Amino acid sequence: MSIFKSHKLYFLLILISSPTIFRTVRSHPVYYERNLNQYTDFYEQLQELLAIHKNRVASHENEVNDYPVEVIGWPKNQTFPKGQTAGVDVDSAGRVHVFHRGDVVWDAKSFDWNNVYQHQDQPPISVDSVIIFDSKTGDIQNSWGKNRFYMPHGLTIDKNNNTWLTDVALHQVFKFKPGASEPDLVLGQRFVPGNDESHFCKPTDVAVASSGKFYVSDGYCNSRILMFSPSGQLLKEFGKKDDMLVPHSLTLLENLDILCVADRENERILCYSAGLQGSSPGLLVKNFHKNLGRVFAVAARDDHLYMVQGPGIIGKHPVHGLTLSLSTKKILNSWSPVEGFVNPHDLALSPDGTSLYVVEIGENAAKKVYKFSLQKPN
Numbered sequence: 001m002s003i004f005k006s007h008k009l010y011f012l013l014i015l016i017s018s019p020t021i022f023r024t025v026r027s028h029p030v031y032y033e034r035n036l037n038q039y040t041d042f043y044e045q046l047q048e049l050l051a052i053h054k055n056r057v058a059s060h061e062n063e064v065n066d067y068p069v070e071v072i073g074w075p076k077n078q079t080f081p082k083g084q085t086a087g088v089d090v091d092s093a094g095r096v097h098v099f100h101r102g103d104v105v106w107d108a109k110s111f112d113w114n115n116v117y118q119h120q121d122q123p124p125i126s127v128d129s130v131i132i133f134d135s136k137t138g139d140i141q142n143s144w145g146k147n148r149f150y151m152p153h154g155l156t157i158d159k160n161n162n163t164w165l166t167d168v169a170l171h172q173v174f175k176f177k178p179g180a181s182e183p184d185l186v187l188g189q190r191f192v193p194g195n196d197e198s199h200f201c202k203p204t205d206v207a208v209a210s211s212g213k214f215y216v217s218d219g220y221c222n223s224r225i226l227m228f229s230p231s232g233q234l235l236k237e238f239g240k241k242d243d244m245l246v247p248h249s250l251t252l253l254e255n256l257d258i259l260c261v262a263d264r265e266n267e268r269i270l271c272y273s274a275g276l277q278g279s280s281p282g283l284l285v286k287n288f289h290k291n292l293g294r295v296f297a298v299a300a301r302d303d304h305l306y307m308v309q310g311p312g313i314i315g316k317h318p319v320h321g322l323t324l325s326l327s328t329k330k331i332l333n334s335w336s337p338v339e340g341f342v343n344p345h346d347l348a349l350s351p352d353g354t355s356l357y358v359v360e361i362g363e364n365a366a367k368k369v370y371k372f373s374l375q376k377p378n
């Protein structure tokens with residue numbers, strides 16, 4: 001805003017934040033007598049700025065009403081899963097599904113320069129890669145998915161409780177119906193990276209509309225979003241012109257007909273027209289890019305856009321969650337568990353809007369799955 005570029009107004013802002021200085025200046029007789037006209041201008045500008053300041057405080061208070069507070073003691077077994085826990089979502093009954101890598105760790109030797117997975121000769125992860133927690137008690141209710149996955153990444157539960165998974169080693173996207181052990185839909189060619197209509201390259205996440213149409217963020221080595229019909233026919237590819245650098249997570253706001261993308265290494269969130277209500281899909285409608293850090297994941301409810309920020313690649317960097325206003329694009333607050341995040345990787349909101357869950361890939365994280373209740377801030 002150009003108003004803040006004036007040095008004089010910077011001075012006024014300092015006075016706003018320091019009532020003692022302001023009272024001293026105002027009461028100084030020499031200053032007052034010699035600068036009466038100037039003082040009048042000064043005072044009017046100050047009143048104007050005070051009004052702006054008050055409005056900002058008031059709007060901030062109105063907006064912040066869903067502050068994440070860690071639920072201590074959840075889940076019950078806080079040492080499981082142990083390894084990198086990459087994906088999380090919540091089903092219609094509130095159960096929490098997480099997707100983890102067992103004892104597999106993504107490191108510098110996992111892929112070659114052509115993004116081909118280097119341990120295809122090894123068996124897949126032998127433990128159940130999907131774990132389902134009770135949202136209230138934190139007990140493990142169920143688990144599945146052993147001997148199938150190599151490098152779990154994204155997990156999405158749609159409105160019909162289908163589970164959508166991405167595996168970056170397999171370069172594939174899977175849809176499983178509730179309770180099914182075999183996939184209902186598989187997209188991409190096993191272990192083969194690519195950038196055409198039938199290949200992905202380390203796909204990261206899926207977002208699913210009520211109609212069954214779905215979107216895939218693709219991914220670590222492509223810079224595109226793909227929109228598919230419910231049966232898996234490609235409908236649209238978009239986002240390439242925006243030069244995304246690791247589109248890492250998706251959140252679909254059907255009421256607004258927009259799809260928001262965590263563009264991780266560009267440290268921004270891009271929101272596109274979703275094309276579900278007659279609009280053309282893939283038109284860039286919002287760009288959040290100020291002070292976000294590396295955006296690992298996004299999830300939205302009403303006007304709140306929640307995100308988790310990962311560590312910087314070089315140097316120290318804050319690692320925490322942020323809440324943004326979708327309409328004003330302002331950062332409303334930051335939040336963390338009591339012992340802090342290490343490398344939060346995904347987050348999800350419960351359908352009833354009372355809880356938020358975060359999973360961690362950080363080796364030394366206190367927990368791999370966190371539950372937060374959404375509360376009024378103190």
Ligand SMILES: [Ca+2]
Nearest residue numbers: 088089155156
């Ligand atoms: Ca997810």
